[in-house]
Amino acid sequence: MIVVWFKKDLRVYDHKPLSLASQLGPAQFIYVYEQELLNEASYSPAKHSFLNDSLAELDQNLRKLGASLTTFRGTLPGVFAQIHSRTPITLLLSHEETGNHLSYRRDIRVKEWCREAGVKWQEFPQTGVIRALKNRDGWARSWNKRMNEAIIPAPNSLNLAGDNTRKDPTLYTPSELGVKGLVQDKIQKGGESQAHALLQSFLTERGKGYSSEMSSPITAENSRSRLSTYLAYGNISIKSVFQATQQRQEEIKSINPKPKYWGRSLSAFSGRLRWHYHFMQKLEDEPSLEHFNLNRGFDELRSEFDEEKFEAWKLGETGYPIIDACMKYLRQTGWINFRMRAMLVSFSSYHLWLPWQRPAEYLAELFLD
Numbered sequence: 363m364i365v366v367w368f369k370k371d372l373r374v375y376d377h378k379p380l381s382l383a384s385q386l387g388p389a390q391f392i393y394v395y396e397q398e399l400l401n402e403a404s405y406s407p408a409k410h411s412f413l414n415d416s417l418a419e420l421d422q423n424l425r426k427l428g429a430s431l432t433t434f435r436g437t438l439p440g441v442f443a444q445i446h447s448r449t450p451i452t453l454l455l456s457h458e459e460t461g462n463h464l465s466y467r468r469d470i471r472v473k474e475w476c477r478e479a480g481v482k483w484q485e486f487p488q489t490g491v492i493r494a495l496k497n498r499d500g501w502a503r504s505w506n507k508r509m510n511e512a513i514i515p516a517p518n519s520l521n522l523a524g525d526n527t528r529k530d531p532t533l534y535t536p537s538e539l540g541v542k543g544l545v546q547d548k549i550q551k552g553g554e555s556q557a558h559a560l561l562q563s564f565l566t567e568r569g570k571g572y573s574s575e576m577s578s579p580i581t582a583e584n585s586r587s588r589l590s591t592y593l594a595y596g597n598i599s600i601k602s603v604f605q606a607t608q609q610r611q612e613e614i615k616s617i618n619p620k621p622k623y624w625g626r627s628l629s630a631f632s633g634r635l636r637w638h639y640h641f642m643q644k645l646e647d648e649p650s651l652e653h654f655n656l657n658r659g660f661d662e663l664r665s666e667f668d669e670e671k672f673e674a675w676k677l678g679e680t681g682y683p684i685i686d687a688c689m690k691y692l693r694q695t696g697w698i699n700f701r702m703r704a705m706l707v708s709f710s711s712y713h714l715w716l717p718w719q720r721p722a723e724y725l726a727e728l729f730l731d
């Protein structure tokens with residue numbers, strides 16, 4: 363039996379493992395709630411809600427193709443071993459993931475298990491991140507090449523292995539999995555259809571003023587694409603966003619060769635899609651960036667940690683109106699625009715002189731993306 367392992371790629375459109383499974387034969391389509399990742403400080407009820415929205419829609423879409431999603435909770439590779447003992451897995455298909463040290467170590471364990479169990483594991487890139495890159499020269503060229511590869515349509519049908527009862531997948535709640543944290547009640551809803559609708563409205567209406575309205579947190583809410591969380595969970599592939607943007611650029615140019623607003627806005631947007639994976643590539647190449655200063659010469663610069671200032675910053679009670687307003691907005695919505703993110707971090711590092719690691723962890727908990 364083939365197993366398609368969904369992780370941060372919760373979609374059916376432009377999904378290579380799924381397309382391959384549709385050609386190769388009976389498969390199971392699984393998602394694993396990994397306890398180790400759920401226990402992380404940066405995981406939150408809001409992220410869990412976005413995840414479950416995405417899984418519910420993924421299951422609906424798989425059903426339209428004749429299959430369904432099965433969820434598991436546990437650790438890896440333990441869950442694979444369990445499945446394998448019941449029905450031997452011949453091929454494990456998934457996308458590569460650039461996550462953090464936990465997902466990296468998990469991947470090493472899975473690789474080892476596959477080798478011992480005689481299971482072939484095939485992974486496919488889905489972003490611009492290049493594994494085991496020797497140096498970053500020429501990275502932009504490789505990125506462009508990846509982004510211009512053909513989009514993979516959703517399969518016409520899938521062949522489900524095992525009992526064909528197609529039970530509803532179990533979507534574990536935060537309390538069942540021990541996920542605790544701040545309740546953020548104005549977050550975006552996860553899922554593939556939401557992602558495509560946002561892309562569409564951005565490219566046809568909302569994005570016109572992108573380049574001039576991106577800085578203010580008030581205008582940015584509508585004028586930025588708001589796709590970041592959908593990209594993080596893989597509800598939409600970066601390649602489809604990139605190619606749809608290119609098509610829209612051409613369409614606009616064919617109407618007006620020098621479009622004033624759209625031209626500037628869409629080229630700024632397209633550049634930012636590249637930034638995203640440029641920074642992720644840095645993390646892939648230098649994973650220590652997650653915890654340590656890029657320049658180790660600064661390690662001792664901020665030695666004391668002022669808990670009181672940290673608490674005030676976290677709650678949006680510093681007394682600086684724009685800082686506090688942005689923090690309160692972020693605590694409700696799980697999102698804020700780039701300039702305000704940079705401002706919140708700068709304020710904690712320079713004005714409050716806090717070492718960045720704990721503020722970073724706190725922001726990671728608040729950001730849905």
Ligand SMILES: Cc1cc2nc3c(=O)[nH]c(=O)nc-3n(C[C@H](O)[C@H](O)[C@H](O)COP(=O)(O)OP(=O)(O)OC[C@H]3O[C@@H](n4cnc5c(N)ncnc54)[C@H](O)[C@@H]3O)c2cc1C
Binds near residue numbers: 590700
């Ligand atoms: C302290 C800090 C933390 C950040 N944390 C995250 C994060 O956890 N996840 C995340 O996706 N982005 C992060 N960003 C980058 C950026 O702020 C968000 O990508 C953006 O605000 C998301 O909103 P959007 O999708 O509407 O962006 P848009 O402006 O519509 O951009 C489209 C896409 O381009 C990428 N992008 C845009 N701006 C940047 C940028 N400055 N750097 C890298 N990629 C960018 C994102 O994938 C984004 O979804 C962070 C920036 C700062 C300063």
